Every structure is written in C-alpha cells, then in structure tokens.
Amino acid sequence: MPTQFAILGSGSGGNSAYLETDKTSILIDAGFTCSQLKARLESLGRSPENIDAILITHEHGDHIRGLQVLSSKYNIPIFANRLTIEAIEKQTNRKLDFVRFQTGSSFEIGDIVVENFSIPHDAQDPVGFNLRTPHSVIGILTDLGHITSAITQKLRDSQVVLLEANYDKTMLELDRNRPWSVKQRIMSRHGHLSNNAAAEFARNLVAQRLQHIFLGHLSRDCNTPVLAHKCMTSALLQETCALPHVHSTFQDQSSDWLIL
Numbered sequence: 575m576p577t578q579f580a581i582l583g584s585g586s587g588g589n590s591a592y593l594e595t596d597k598t599s600i601l602i603d604a605g606f607t608c609s610q611l612k613a614r615l616e617s618l619g620r621s622p623e624n625i626d627a628i629l630i631t632h633e634h635g636d637h638i639r640g641l642q643v644l645s646s647k648y649n650i651p652i653f654a655n656r657l658t659i660e661a662i663e664k665q666t667n668r669k670l671d672f673v674r675f676q677t678g679s680s681f682e683i684g685d686i687v688v689e690n691f692s693i694p695h696d697a698q699d700p701v702g703f704n705l706r707t708p709h710s711v712i713g714i715l716t717d718l719g720h721i722t723s724a725i726t727q728k729l730r731d732s733q734v735v736l737l738e739a740n741y742d743k744t745m746l747e748l749d750r751n752r753p754w755s756v757k758q759r760i761m762s763r764h765g766h767l768s769n770n771a772a773a774e775f776a777r778n779l780v781a782q783r784l785q786h787i788f789l790g791h792l793s794r795d796c797n798t799p800v801l802a803h804k805c806m807t808s809a810l811l812q813e814t815c816a817l818p819h820v821h822s823t824f825q826d827q828s829s830d831w832l833i834l
C-alpha cells in the first residue's frame with residue numbers, strides 16, 4: 575500500500591494532519607474536538623481506533639484541543655518533548671499517555687522515521703517534523719515566526735511540505751479588529767509566517783525534491799486561499815517552470831488524499 579497523507583483541517587481554529595503507511599497510522603496535532611477529529615477521519619474512510627500515535631508540535635490550543643479525549647478514549651500514545659508535555663499537563667490537569675522525545679532527535683513509530691527540529695514560535699519548545707516513510711519524505715512546518723538555515727537544511731529532501739502561510743502582510747496591517755500588540759506578535763520572529771516568507775522558503779526548497787506544498791494555517795481575516803496560492807506560485811515561477819503542486823487547506827473540512 576502506498577503512503578497516504580491528508581490534512582484534516584488547518585487554521586487558527588484548529589490543526590491536524592493524518593499520515594498512513596502499510597503498517598503505521600499517525601496523527602500530527604489534534605487541534606479539533608475529539609468528535610470533529612473522528613468525523614473528519616471518517617470522511618476519509620478512517621477511524622481513530624487505528625491510529626498508532628499522535629505527534630505534537632506545540633501546546634497551543636489550536637493544536638491540542640481534542641488531544642486529551644482522543645488519547646484516553648482510544649488509548650493512543652502522545653509523542654512530545656518534555657517542555658511541551660509539561661505545558662499540556664498544566665493545561666489539562668491530567669496525566670496522559672505521553673512518550674517523550676528529545677528535541678532534535680529522531681525515532682521510529684512503526685515504519686515511519688520521525689525527525690523533529692526546533693522552530694521559532696512563542697510556545698515552550700515548539701518543533702517541526704520530517705517524516706520518512708518507505709515511499710516519501712513529508713515535512714510539517716507550521717507556527718513559526720521565521721525560517722532558519724537549519725530548518726531549510728532539515729527539509730532539503732522533503733517531497734511534501736505542510737507549510738504555514740498565515741497572513742498577507744497588507745491585510746494584516748489594515749486589519750481593524752486586531753490591536754497593534756497582536757499584529758506585532760503575529761509578525762514577530764516568534765509569531766507566524768507570512769505568504770511572502772513561506773514563498774521565499776519554498777523557492778529555496780524547490781530546486782531540491784519538493785513536489786507538493788500544502789498551504790496551512792491561513793488566517794481567516796488576514797489572508798485568503800487565492801492570495802496565498804498566488805503569492806506561492808508566482809514566487810516559484812521565478813525559480814522553476816516545473817512547479818510543484820500547490821494545495822490549499824481548509825479550516826472546516828479535510829483535504830483530499832495525497833497518495834505517494
């Protein structure tokens with residue numbers, strides 16, 4: 575069976591992605607309620623009963639909303655680093671079934687090799703992932719204020735990347751609902767990636783092996799799927815005429831399967 579990948583949903587209202595191989599099924603983040611996660615998995619013909627592990631990038635609510643219920647109801651171990659585990663335990667006031675990993679390490683879950691690496695974001699110890707399956711390499715890079723050369727290096731052989739494209743800079747600057755302090759936090763080096771920053775990063779990767787980009791974590795008010803898509807493709811066209819596939823993700827519904 576090939577590797578299959580889908581985004582169950584992405585945005586500041588919740589984030590979760592699903593990856594499966596012949597032998598292993600994992601969830602990356604659990605930012606929707608347990609019943610939402612179950613419904614979205616079922617819409618793809620899958621069920622929480624078959625999930626072997628949940629990987630956590632960081633402890634913000636839009637990444638762990640359904641974690642406690644999902645993990646305890648279906649006995650799924652949660653993989654996270656120490657500071658993230660401590661932060662989640664503080665929030666939930668519960669001892670959950672955690673498996674601790676070291677930031678910067680790599681480990682195996684079934685036939686998937688999981689590499690994790692530090693990313694700059696205003697959480698305790700946020701990480702990105704590079705997931706090596708028998709058929710492909712998939713990068714998860716969401717919730718980060720800027721890209722470092724170490725991050726680019728980590729994802730240099732990824733064929734698929736879930737990449738944050740949070741905001742359009744002009745829309746954020748003109749937004750009337752966010753106070754200046756919030757805008758500053760979003761745009762800071764430990765905030766979120768803009769469309770332009772995501773496109774710049776993808777330009778650096780595209781000469782390597784990149785085939786699919788999922789644009790993730792779009793702001794509802796300060797971005798649109800069309801703008802994010804346009805910004806990415808026009809930047810990539812300056813670099814190559816063999817464009818990778820640029821996929822949109824949605825807050826309210828799952829993406830289609832990507833079969834690798």
Ligand SMILES: [Zn+2]
Nearest residue numbers: 586634636717
């Ligand atoms: Zn987030």
Ligand SMILES: [Zn+2]
Nearest residue numbers: 632634695717
């Ligand atoms: Zn976050």
